[in-house]
Amino acid sequence: MHAVTTPVQNTHPTFNEEQWLPVLFLLADTQTWLQQLQEGLIHQLPVKNRKKLLRKSWYLGVKALAHILERHYHKVPRHPLAGKFTLPxxxxxAAIKDAGQQPPLPPPGGAPPGANVHxxxxxxxxxxxxxxxxxxxxxxxxxxxxxxxxTAFPGVTDL
Known part of the structure; x- marks a missing residue:
């Protein structure tokens, strides 16, 4: 006896694969382009061994760098109660790059495996x-x- 098979029903009736695929490819291409722009921006910094900042195991993206500078750079007048870097x-x-040589420490309070480290x-x-x-x-x-x-910040008191 043969089992009767029925077509798999689409649980998302509004999903339009024909429209969705080009958007996926556009986003993937845009992400690749932005990644290249980001790496080019980091390469413009006059820092020795700046490629170390782009390794998958120690990666400084522009979003994180913008966050660090917005919150912790003395020339940006936001977040007045946060610690501030006064370095160029x-x-x-370069200091952030060099920090990658330090051993990672777990966050305080016995965080679960896979949690952020510092x-x-x-x-x-x-x-x-x-x-x-x-x-x-x-x-x-x-x-x-x-x-x-x-992120990165001056001192150790913010943990």
Whole structure:
């Protein structure tokens, strides 16, 4: 006896594959283009070994860099209670790159596996001030478990 098969019913009747596929390809191409622009922008920074910032295990994207500068760069008058970097941008990016050499530390409080990690790097010279207004020589870089840089800030007090 043969089983009767019925066609799989579309559970999303508004899905239009003919329209959806070109949008998918457009987004993929746009994402590739933006990735190339982002890498080109990072390559313009006068920082030694800047390619290390684009490794999959220690990746500084423009979104994260914009966040860091918006929140923690002394020339941007937003977030007045946050710690501020007083380094020039190329020196700040170099310090973030160098922080990748530090061992990753789990977040405080026994976070679950796969949670964000942080690295604390002592630059050896004052790089800005922490959220309490105290001069600091360290910066903290927070990444996801894969190494994508999420943020960085001066000092260690914000954890």
């Amino acid at each position: 941008i190329p020196a700040l990016v 690295r604390v790097h002592n630059v050896g010279t004052t790089i800005g001030y922490d959220s309490r207004g105290q001069p600091v020589t360290t910066l903290t870089v927070i990444t996801d478990a894969a190494g994508m840089i999420i």
